Amino acid sequence: SQQGEEDPQALSIQEGENATMNCSYKTSINNLQWYRQNSGRGLVHLILIRSNEREKHSGRLRVTLDTSKKSSSLLITASRAADTASYFCATALASGSRLTFGEGTQLTVNP
């Protein structure tokens, strides 16, 4: 079964609102990454957080990691219609090891 599982599977919000997506995983990890996929395109890396970090920011993105709960969240603030995409978390058991992806959250931002 997948190491990472996203929640919710789908999320629909209005422009300007914040979007929060969650990822849970089962075993200890070295790092967790978030990717975005626009329809019909490949995945694009957004942000990486290591197991010894609790929070990271990149522009309008905020990622948290709680290793005791084996969970992470991705917050997109002040969402835009262009943020409409699928978002995936991926976990690495060791530095440089292969990634295991979750099933993704489909985010729709309505204008």
Place this chain on the structure above:
Amino acid sequence: DAGITQSPRHKVTETGTPVTLRCHQTENHRYMYWYRQDPGHGLRLIHYSYGVKDTDKGEVSDGYSVSRSKTEDFLLTLESATSSQTSVYFCAIRGAANEKLFFGSGTQLSVL
């Protein structure tokens, strides 16, 4: 897409025929990966390569083989395609000093 080209972009084939998908990179990255993406399963790793002629299996490798004779090319072969292999296939690359993946645009494969 970070110097990655997948070919073909779309392919329709019949059950039992061999199919080869190609991934070409211009980044000189050491690691290359093949994933398949299916509704309800996210991305699943098929095979990966950690150098020329060095490959290993992923979680869904049955029915697939790979080859990497040059740094820039990673081929995925379905020896005898089945309908269950209808999927979108993504190639990804990673540099040795980097931990994030760069993805190609994908190949939509339909096996009828």
